[in-house]
Amino acid sequence: MRCQPVISAGLIGFTVSICLATNPATAQSAKPPAQVKVTNARLVPVVSLEITTPGDQPRLIAKLSKPLAAGKSIALKLNKPAGCNYSVLAKFSDEVESDNEGIDLCREKSIRLTD
Template identity: 80%
Template sequence: MTIQSAISAAGLLGFTVSICFATATAQTAKPPVQVKVTNGRTVPVVSLEIATPGEQPRLIAKLTKPLAPGKSIALKLNKPAGCSYSVLAKFGDEVESDNEGVDLCRERSIRLTD
């Protein structure tokens, strides 16, 4: 075995270990029980929905009343599963924000901004 192939084999082993560690970490991550939502815009959030992704999304959290500018609220997640979610927010000025693939296992708060 040459030095070059030994270095390549060691690099490949390190890469494989990194992938296995990342996969194990992703499998043990759990979504939070609740998520903090902050309205960073100058208009109220009229509605906000957090749902599972896919063709048949399941609603796991919903804003029950408008959220004033600069205010925050904690929304309880109803039977969250997995980490990736879709977040749809509608504002008082008719603007909509639709974000897919929000990782709530990593980001336990959502800040809505311009």
């Protein structure tokens, strides 16, 4: 009878160690998409939009080449993305700015700009 608890504990420990060993591999294999869909859900055009890496020396990953009309969408190609977290800065024709940091593009394949 004494062996059963030891075997159960051993199997639980083995299962936990397998989970811990595979989670970092899963996180490292996550990659951002080659492009991201940007939708302007505001009533005014987006005049500029930049997607950059976070940190003190951000690197530009994608940029809106021309204004995006209200209610329209565009696919932006990501230039050499690295990692999952990015910052998005959008400026609208009514001089409103939207600054979002820490957007996980490995999970979110689209960006929706709203009021």
